[in-house]
Amino acid sequence: MYLTSYLALAAILFSIGLYGVLTKRNAVMVLFCIELMLNAVNINLIAFSKFGLFPNLTGQIFTLFTITVAAAEAAVGIAILIALYRNKETAEADQYNSMKG
Amino acid sequence: MNLTGEFVAFFILSVMAIGGAVFMINFTRVIHMALALAFTFFSIAGIYLLLNAEFVAVIQVLIYTGAVSILMLFGIMLTKHRDEEKGSIAPWHSVLSFIAAGAFFGIVMWIIYRTPIAGEQVDLKQFGVARLGEAVFKQYVIPFELASVLLLVALVGAVILAKKEER
Structure with a gap:
């Protein structure tokens, strides 16, 4: 019963992040929404580590690694964004269309 | 449902988290969005505390509310923006995205409430x-x-x- 409410919260946050990724034009905000989706997944992992079928610490350890990878992803994403900004003079995601056929 | 302290804390924290996320989607200025998302990350740290994950909660505050938000603020300040965020390219684009995200949410919730997950009570030691x-x-x-x-x-x-x- 408790598990379903935590999973529902994670699903709501994930959907909000998905909507933001699909609609935001600013590339920084797209990265932000991706971070929100990653956080929703982390809530799921920790909820399963307490209320799951076999509750143990593995969920928390997995979350630690996910946070590490997400931090690395944010750093590299910002670096790519700055390099793109230097070339294209804009941070709007829909202006990055030089690979469009 | 009986009104335990855990339930009240969960309710307040989840309202804070979802409110921060919704404000992030609705704000028009980029800096306000960053602050709203930092608020959401902070509430998620509270959720971790409720789930007996104290270390992960501290790490969440350190990395997400601290480092990632500041990194994103740097990204915002190093790129030039018009102050106000313009809407989507086509008017039907946001409607279509809303339908897609809503359909995804509906499917996930349907699966969550159908699946019987009978977890045993965990030994907190x-x-x-x-x-x-x-x-x-x-x-x-x-x-x-x-x-x-x-x-x-x-x-x-x-x-x-x-x-x-x-x-």
């Missing part, structure tokens, strides 16, 4: 920072070392990518 450290440094020591290598690679890669090219 096996949780805690000491047990977490033991598990990380004994059972999961190779992924831990690999994570450090990954962070090093990400650091070097970010510096090389963002470095000014000399012509």
Whole structure:
């Protein structure tokens, strides 16, 4: 019963992040929404580590690694964004269309 | 449902988290969005505390509300923006995205409420920072070392990518 409410919260946050990724034009905000989706997944992992079928610490350890990878992803994403900004003079995601056929 | 302290805390924290996320979607100025998302990350740290994950909660505050938000603020300030965010390209685009996200949410909720997950009550003595450290440094020591290598690679890669090219 408790598990379903935590999973529902994670699903709501994930959907909000998905909507933001699909609609935001600013590339920084797209990265932000991706971070929100990653956080929703982390809530799921920790909820399963307490209320799951076999509750143990593995969920928390997995979350630690996910946070590490997400931090690395944010750093590299910002670096790519700055390099793109230097070339294209804009941070709007829909202006990055030089690979469009 | 009986009104326990855990339920009240969960309710308040989840309202804070969802409110921060919704405000982030609705604000028009980029800095306000960043602050709203930092608020959401902070509430998620509270959710972790409720789930007996104290160490992960502290890490969440350190990395997400601290480091990632500041990194994103740097990203915002190093790129030029018009102050107000314009809407989508086509008017039907946001409607279509809303329908897609809503359909995804509906399917996930349907699956969550259909699946019988009968978890047993956890023994809280096996949780805690000491047990977490033991598990990380004994059972999961190779992924831990690999994570450090990954962070090093990400650091070097970010510096090389963002470095000014000399012509």
